[in-house]
Amino acid sequence: MSIGDFHNHSTCSDGKLTPTQLVDLAASRGVRVFALTDHDTLDGQEEAARAAARHPGFTLVPGVELSCDVPGTEVHMLGLFIDRTDARL
Numbered sequence: 001m002s003i004g005d006f007h008n009h010s011t012c013s014d015g016k017l018t019p020t021q022l023v024d025l026a027a028s029r030g031v032r033v034f035a036l037t038d039h040d041t042l043d044g045q046e047e048a049a050r051a052a053a054r055h056p057g058f059t060l061v062p063g064v065e066l067s068c069d070v071p072g073t074e075v076h077m078l079g080l081f082i083d084r085t086d087a088r089l
Contacts, residue, residue, distance in 0.1 A: 004033035006061065007078060012044035013065075019044035023051035027058050035080055037063035045084040064089065 009015035010022050017025065019036055026034045036048045045062050052060035062084040068075040082089060 003031050004035075005031050006033075006035040006063070006080060007037050007065070008035060009038050009065070010036060010044045010048070012041050013038035019048035020051040023048050023055070023058070023060070027052075027055040032057055033059045033061060035061035035063040037065045037078055037080070039065050039076070040067055042082075042084050042089055049084075 005026055008022055008026075010017060010019045012019065015022070015038070022036065023034060034052070036044055038044055042062075042064060048060055049062075052058050061080050062082050063078065063080045064082055066077045066079060068077055
């Protein structure tokens with residue numbers, strides 16, 4: 001059975017841990033599938049990928065939480081399995 005965590009923020013947005021610290025913590029607690037989903041940025045994806053590569057059996061899902069303009073409210077959309085190399089993002 002895989003343990004997954006699909007909504008995590010690093011210091012690249014409003015989190016308290018770096019991407020490396022998040023990946024290492026998740027792996028140490030038995031998480032095997034992990035998504036880094038910082039707000040409106042992919043800045044931590046490369047660092048997270050390097051950290052994930054050090055943990056056998058650990059899968060990093062590249063993601064992002066996008067802020068969306070919706071009149072009268074605040075909406076965030078979670079994007080998973082994104083192409084972290086796509087310059088448009």
